[in-house]
Amino acid sequence: MRVLAPNYTPLDITLSHGEGAWVTDIHGDRYLDCLAGYSAVNFGHANPRLVAAAQEQVGTLTLVSRAFNHELLVPYAEALTSLTGTETMLPMNTGAEAVETAIKAARKWGYLVKHIPDDRANIVVAANSFHGRTTTIISFSTDEKARDHYGPYTPGFTIVPYDDAAAVAAAMTEYTVAILIEPIQGEAGVVIPTPDYLPRLRAIADEWGALLIVDEIQAGLGRTGWTLDQQRIGVKADLTTLGKALGGGIMPVSAVVGLHDVLSLMTPGTHGSTFGGNPLAARIGLEVVSMLETGEYQQRARDLEGYFGERLDELAADGLVNATRHVGLWAGVDANPRLGLTGRQICEGLQARGVLAKDTHGSTIRLAPPLVIERDELALAMDALADTLHAAHRELAVVTVA
Numbered sequence: 001m002r003v004l005a006p007n008y009t010p011l012d013i014t015l016s017h018g019e020g021a022w023v024t025d026i027h028g029d030r031y032l033d034c035l036a037g038y039s040a041v042n043f044g045h046a047n048p049r050l051v052a053a054a055q056e057q058v059g060t061l062t063l064v065s066r067a068f069n070h071e072l073l074v075p076y077a078e079a080l081t082s083l084t085g086t087e088t089m090l091p092m093n094t095g096a097e098a099v100e101t102a103i104k105a106a107r108k109w110g111y112l113v114k115h116i117p118d119d120r121a122n123i124v125v126a127a128n129s130f131h132g133r134t135t136t137i138i139s140f141s142t143d144e145k146a147r148d149h150y151g152p153y154t155p156g157f158t159i160v161p162y163d164d165a166a167a168v169a170a171a172m173t174e175y176t177v178a179i180l181i182e183p184i185q186g187e188a189g190v191v192i193p194t195p196d197y198l199p200r201l202r203a204i205a206d207e208w209g210a211l212l213i214v215d216e217i218q219a220g221l222g223r224t225g226w227t228l229d230q231q232r233i234g235v236k237a238d239l240t241t242l243g244k245a246l247g248g249g250i251m252p253v254s255a256v257v258g259l260h261d262v263l264s265l266m267t268p269g270t271h272g273s274t275f276g277g278n279p280l281a282a283r284i285g286l287e288v289v290s291m292l293e294t295g296e297y298q299q300r301a302r303d304l305e306g307y308f309g310e311r312l313d314e315l316a317a318d319g320l321v322n323a324t325r326h327v328g329l330w331a332g333v334d335a336n337p338r339l340g341l342t343g344r345q346i347c348e349g350l351q352a353r354g355v356l357a358k359d360t361h362g363s364t365i366r367l368a369p370p371l372v373i374e375r376d377e378l379a380l381a382m383d384a385l386a387d388t389l390h391a392a393h394r395e396l397a398v399v400t401v402a
């Protein structure tokens with residue numbers, strides 16, 4: 001197909017509508033969505049509250065640019081900072097823009113407050129991270145596919161292994177302005193660090209007078225059973241990036257929330273976005289915040305966590321998968337390589353059984369259904385996964401016997 005750049009290889013399916021945890025294709029076949037737009041659709045497809053809020057706002061006021069104020073922006077900032085227990089927010093659109101904003105704010109803070117010599121600011125990041133696709137962000141990616149042929153790369157980042165606090169400590173210098181980390185590595189396959197990792201990074205940042213930036217774009221807003229995953233660990237970041245579910249699955253809405261002393265350095269003319277904080281985004285963001293305020297969605301993720309884990313453990317006990325990692329309604333599953341299935345083939349097997357999911361690397365797949373999923377629907381998804389893997393296992397037995 002010449003009209004579309006080939007930067008994705010989607011499953012062979014064309015969707016036309018969605019409701020809750022379900023999507024329907026152009027032939028009328030229904031599928032349980034276990035990707036949820038990489039957690040952008042945490043509240044389900046066509047969530048009635050979000051749709052009503054967006055529809056009302058579309059006919060009222062959608063964009064004024066930051067050249068003028070609009071009546072929803074300050075209430076939205078108040079609501080989001082209150083929900084996250086932070087001081088200040090800076091609205092952007094995509095996740096990558098929020099990460100770029102945090103990087104710029106941290107560097108500026110380093111020069112103006114820490115008095116680091118010009119152009120020497122450094123940020124410590126983790127290998128196998130995913131923070132977005134801009135030229136600066138891919139400059140510190142360790143994924144060759146994401147990085148190759150896009151140089152020259154932005155300097156100023158030191159990459160250390162993930163879940164290795166000692167490596168972070170060793171990488172710190174007087175020019176380090178920040179440690180930038182995912183609390184759980186989503187794209188890497190839902191890699192959950194040891195419980196003392198984030199607390200140790202907090203202590204290292206404090207010891208060196210550097211900022212701790214936690215990227216909650218995928219982990220945050222209910223996915224792990226908490227408003228912010230850092231709350232599950234009991235750590236408070238200086239800056240937190242939010243995105244994906246903040247837009248309710250309707251439009252890109254992102255933000256950096258955190259210390260006023262840092263974000264207040266983003267003065268007029270020094271940073272901005274035409275669409276950041278627009279009335280439609282603010283209206284949707286406000287609705288997302290009010291839905292999270294009740295704790296209902298976080299509770300759903302926590303309530304299903306045990307059952308999810310049991311079903312994943314069964315797959316491991318049956319030798320179908322090697323490792324499973326899960327928290328809340330989020331799991332990474334590594335298929336047993338002996339089954340000879342790629343992650344892609346597993347996803348095709350799931351699709352044939354009415355479930356949509358996405359592979360990450362090799363034979364790892366990620367499961368992240370909308371938080372509105374019911375237990376019997378989750379059971380359906382787990383049955384489909386078990387069935388897909390069992391089928392490959394039976395074929396393997398046939399081959400072995402022959």
Ligand SMILES: *Cc1c(COP(=O)(O)O)cnc(C)c1O
Binds near residue numbers: 038132133215244
């Ligand atoms: C998806 C993601 C991003 C990038 O968000 P976009 O909206 O695609 O730019 C950044 N960080 C993390 C952890 C993500 O999962």
